Amino acid sequence: MKALGSGELLNAWEQGLNKPLLTRILILLAAAYPEIQADALAKLSIGQRDLRLLQLRTHLFGQRLLNTAVCPQCGERIEWESNTRDFIRETEENSTIADEFNLNADNYALRFRLPNSLDITTVINTSPDNHNAEKMQQHLLSRCLLNAEQSGKSCDFDQLPDSVIRKLSQQVEQLDSCADIRILLNCSECSHSWTVLFDIAGFLWTEVNEWAQQILQTVYKLASGYGWSEQEILRLSPVRRQLYLGMLG
Numbered sequence: 001m002k003a004l005g006s007g008e009l010l011n012a013w014e015q016g017l018n019k020p021l022l023t024r025i026l027i028l029l030a031a032a033y034p035e036i037q038a039d040a041l042a043k044l045s046i047g048q049r050d051l052r053l054l055q056l057r058t059h060l061f062g063q064r065l066l067n068t069a070v071c072p073q074c075g076e077r078i079e080w081e082s083n084t085r086d087f088i089r090e091t092e093e094n095s096t097i098a099d100e101f102n103l104n105a106d107n108y109a110l111r112f113r114l115p116n117s118l119d120i121t122t123v124i125n126t127s128p129d130n131h132n133a134e135k136m137q138q139h140l141l142s143r144c145l146l147n148a149e150q151s152g153k154s155c156d157f158d159q160l161p162d163s164v165i166r167k168l169s170q171q172v173e174q175l176d177s178c179a180d181i182r183i184l185l186n187c188s189e190c191s192h193s194w195t196v197l198f199d200i201a202g203f204l205w206t207e208v209n210e211w212a213q214q215i216l217q218t219v220y221k222l223a224s225g226y227g228w229s230e231q232e233i234l235r236l237s238p239v240r241r242q243l244y245l246g247m248l249g
């Protein structure tokens with residue numbers, strides 16, 4: 001990963017405006033990981049992609065994660081804090097970096113790969129029934145199935161019994177466990193505990209968006225006050241920008 005300057009991050013943010021979240025995230029990653037081809041970034045498994053997003057988040061805004069959640073039992077809004085380093089370590093320990101996997105279930109032998117950003121985009125855009133979560137999950141799995149045989153005879157995804165599809169789904173989830181970051185929360189009001197899914201993609205984009213709004217304001221104020229160009233202002237360190245901003249009163 002390369003160190004992203006303010007100008008480069010602002011460019012990536014601008015490119016991502018009016019694009020779906022999945023595209024925005026790939027634009028951010030492409031800016032931060034120029035050594036990886038765009039096509040290869042889109043083909044990273046979701047867990048591997050999110051690992052890079054966590055590393056990018058740590059580089060851009062630090063490792064402390066602050067967020068809020070609403071208790072499903074009493075409706076109290078609670079604040080939770082976590083650390084990107086913990087998720088990164090967990091992901092690195094649990095991830096299996098391989099392109100293909102095998103599963104033998106009942107009389108079926110399957111060869112499959114893990115879902116990636118391209119699969120998810122395609123499923124969202126082409127599923128005729130795109131509010132039926134189960135159908136979309138099946139569509140996703142069918143894209144990831146590379147080969148299937150029943151007692152040595154090749155067969156299609158549609159011919160697999162539900163029990164085998166369920167096992168395939170569990171296996172995918174287990175192998176790419178980092179695709180779902182779960183956080184255990186406790187309500188201070190009613191002591192209820194529950195888990196929430198932490199979506200680093202949406203979280204990071206929201207932060208980048210807030211950062212961009214703020215930096216544009218800063219550029220405007222410094223340019224108005226001192227007559228400097230946008231490029232000159234973006235090249236300043238954040239500390240100096242803040243100090244000059246303060247001197248404007």
Ligand SMILES: [Zn+2]
Pocket residue numbers: 071072073074075076187188189190191192
């Ligand atoms: Zn509660």
